[in-house]
Amino acid sequence: MQEILLGNPVFAMASAQFDRAADFLELRADTRERCKWPKRLITVSVPTRMDDGSLHMFFAHRVQHHLSSGPVKGGLRYHPSVQLGEVAALATWMTWKCALMGLPFGGGKGGIACDPGAMSRGELERMTRRFTQEMIPFIGPQTDVMAPDVGTNEQVMAWMVDTYSTHLGSMEPSIVTGKPLGLHGSKGRKEATGHGVAFLAMMALEKLGHKVAGARAVIQGYGNVGSHAALSLSRHKAKVIAVGDATGAVYREKGLDARALAKYVAEHRGVAGFPGGEAIPVEELLTLECEMLIPAALERVITADNAGRLRCKVLAEGANGPTTGKADAILEQRGDILVVPDILCNAGGVIVSYFEWVQGLQHYFWSEKEVLQKLESQLAEAFREVMHFAKHRQVPTRVAATALGVAKVAETRELRGLFP
Numbered sequence: 077m078q079e080i081l082l083g084n085p086v087f088a089m090a091s092a093q094f095d096r097a098a099d100f101l102e103l104r105a106d107t108r109e110r111c112k113w114p115k116r117l118i119t120v121s122v123p124t125r126m127d128d129g130s131l132h133m134f135f136a137h138r139v140q141h142h143l144s145s146g147p148v149k150g151g152l153r154y155h156p157s158v159q160l161g162e163v164a165a166l167a168t169w170m171t172w173k174c175a176l177m178g179l180p181f182g183g184g185k186g187g188i189a190c191d192p193g194a195m196s197r198g199e200l201e202r203m204t205r206r207f208t209q210e211m212i213p214f215i216g217p218q219t220d221v222m223a224p225d226v227g228t229n230e231q232v233m234a235w236m237v238d239t240y241s242t243h244l245g246s247m248e249p250s251i252v253t254g255k256p257l258g259l260h261g262s263k264g265r266k267e268a269t270g271h272g273v274a275f276l277a278m279m280a281l282e283k284l285g286h287k288v289a290g291a292r293a294v295i296q297g298y299g300n301v302g303s304h305a306a307l308s309l310s311r312h313k314a315k316v317i318a319v320g321d322a323t324g325a326v327y328r329e330k331g332l333d334a335r336a337l338a339k340y341v342a343e344h345r346g347v348a349g350f351p352g353g354e355a356i357p358v359e360e361l362l363t364l365e366c367e368m369l370i371p372a373a374l375e376r377v378i379t380a381d382n383a384g385r386l387r388c389k390v391l392a393e394g395a396n397g398p399t400t401g402k403a404d405a406i407l408e409q410r411g412d413i414l415v416v417p418d419i420l421c422n423a424g425g426v427i428v429s430y431f432e433w434v435q436g437l438q439h440y441f442w443s444e445k446e447v448l449q450k451l452e453s454q455l456a457e458a459f460r461e462v463m464h465f466a467k468h469r470q471v472p473t474r475v476a477a478t479a480l481g482v483a484k485v486a487e488t489r490e491l492r493g494l495f496p
């Protein structure tokens with residue numbers, strides 16, 4: 077298992093982050109081994125009937141990293157580059173994230189290597205339902221609860237609920253989170269990750285002594301996370317001056333209209349051609365001068381190549397794993413950018429997923445105000461905890477956040493002991 081996983085650059089990155097935190101914590105060798113490696117790697121083939129009558133074999137992975145604290149929790153990704161090692165890295169980060177946030181979950185992640193943009197709705201539905209069926213021996217509200225991630229959405233979650241509930245013979249909403257409101261979803265879940273990213277980016281900026289009103293933000297990715305971060309920032313009078321995605325990048329010095337851009341992206345599947353801004357080369361996006369830089373697309377986009385040229389005050393990591401180890405070293409050396417690390421910054425999604433899971437199990441639903449208040453207070457507390465740890469233990473914020481998460485998992489492992 078180790079060779080397969082460590083051969084993947086994203087897993088190698090997650091593993092190096094863990095090693096640094098574990099060294100810092102001086103974890104015992106056996107606890108360290110038990111915390112590091114995922115518990116289960118599941119790969120299934122997903123035969124799917126395509127619209128032209130042909131059969132296509134998709135390959136899907138689900139990694140359950142840590143089952144000692146409760147069910148595993150984590151997204152399901154549809155993207156052509158999905159690989160087992162990448163999924164395992166994302167599951168690992170979910171473990172530290174859930175622990176850091178004090179949630180009763182371990183980390184999980186799943187993915188199907190496919191191009192959802194090139195598939196019809198019928199093809200997506202058949203693939204999703206067959207995948208859910210293949211996963212039935214491994215999932216359940218107390219075992220593994222999936223949620224949307226890149227390339228998946230509320231509709232995909234609704235098909236999963238239906239497939240699982242049909243198999244069970246009764247409605248089971250808590251098999252996934254990120255469901256539509258009409259199917260026992262939680263108020264505030266769709267916005268939660270992006271809203272949380274914006275909330276913490278603004279908190280970080282204010283911590284540095286800057287005002288949010290008029291501050292400039294640059295966002296990479298305008299899907300669920302990026303668009304809701306932009307909407308939230310705009311509501312607080314920050315200016316989203318540039319946005320990029322897989323189709324291109326747009327810029328407007330006075331600030332883009334986040335709502336109009338979201339509507340345009342929903343109709344045109346990307347930001348390219350948005351009439352409310354001028355096109356700029358995508359390579360320029362991340363190094364534009366701004367106060368808040370928010371990567372909200374894929375991993376490993378802040379690299380040794382561009383880290384020295386970033387011109388932001390706050391790097392708020394909406395995406396999982398956007399910054400490579402070499403880039404981290406450069407940012408540490410520079411010391412002029414406050415990094416809000418992914419496992420803290422984008423935790424709003426899993427926090428409200430937790431709320432949704434609880435509401436589903438109790439069949440008792442909360443108001444949006446209650447959800448958002450609880451979300452913000454949980455994020456603010458974790459932000460303060462990470463900043464305090466980083467300052468007093470003199471470590472970068474990523475090491476602080478990872479160490480806080482790893483320490484909680486290590487404690488759980490040691491309390492439970494080793495069976496037999």
Ligand code: NAD
Nearest residue numbers: 225226227269297298299300301321322373395396422425
């Ligand atoms: P999404 O599918 O809704 O959006 C992804 C965005 O990334 C799209 O705008 C797409 O065009 C863009 N993108 C894809 N490839 C790109 C490339 N090569 N260059 C630039 N942009 C590219 O996905 P999402 O749910 O918004 O997730 C985005 C990130 O946030 C991922 O790293 C995901 O793991 C993380 N995340 C998501 C959630 C959630 O609740 N959805 C929670 C925590 C973390």
